[in-house]
Amino acid sequence: xxxxxSNTRRDKPKDNGRRTKKKISPLNSDxxxxxxxxxxxxxxxxxxxxxxxxxxxVSGNDSxxxxxxxxxxxxxxxxxxxxxxxxxxxxxxxxGDRPDRGDRGDRGDRGDRGxxxxxxxxxxxxxxxxxxxxxQTTAAVExxxxxxxxxx
Numbered sequence: 001x002x003x004x005x006s007n008t009r010r011d012k013p014k015d016n017g018r019r020t021k022k023k024i025s026p027l028n029s030d031x032x033x034x035x036x037x038x039x040x041x042x043x044x045x046x047x048x049x050x051x052x053x054x055x056x057x058v059s060g061n062d063s064x065x066x067x068x069x070x071x072x073x074x075x076x077x078x079x080x081x082x083x084x085x086x087x088x089x090x091x092x093x094x095x096g097d098r099p100d101r102g103d104r105g106d107r108g109d110r111g112d113r114g115x116x117x118x119x120x121x122x123x124x125x126x127x128x129x130x131x132x133x134x135x136q137t138t139a140a141v142e143x144x145x146x147x148x149x150x151x152x
Contacts, residue, residue: 023060027069035068037075043082047073051086 026045027035035042046054046061046069053073056066076082 023057025060025062025065027061027065035065035072037072037079038081039072040076040081043069043073043076047082049086050088051083 026032032042037043046059048054053070056063059066059069061069073082077084
């Protein structure tokens, strides 16, 4: 006789030893029936500081309320009442704040490797050719200007 296998996930809820209190939706607590896309103050309560729509777990809405909130926020964004994204600036740390660099002492930026090699020999020939071409163009323009100026 075969024993019927039971799925333990479906039989009993998972117990982590921690009970979470269900979050109450602000829509239920304020008894709001209709969500208007023009009510920007209400919609901002369901958005993060970066203008993202907060999830159901965070806001406490049920699925229907979350759909209505999301649709109203998207309509308000389309109408220009709410931003699509809000830029949050963070203060960057300066180079002096980095503890992982250590003290370089009197070595400077190059350390004990010595001065840099000058590898600009190949680029200097192309720079010289470009400078010569510019000089020729300038001379040609000056010649045209001088000839045009003398005919007055």
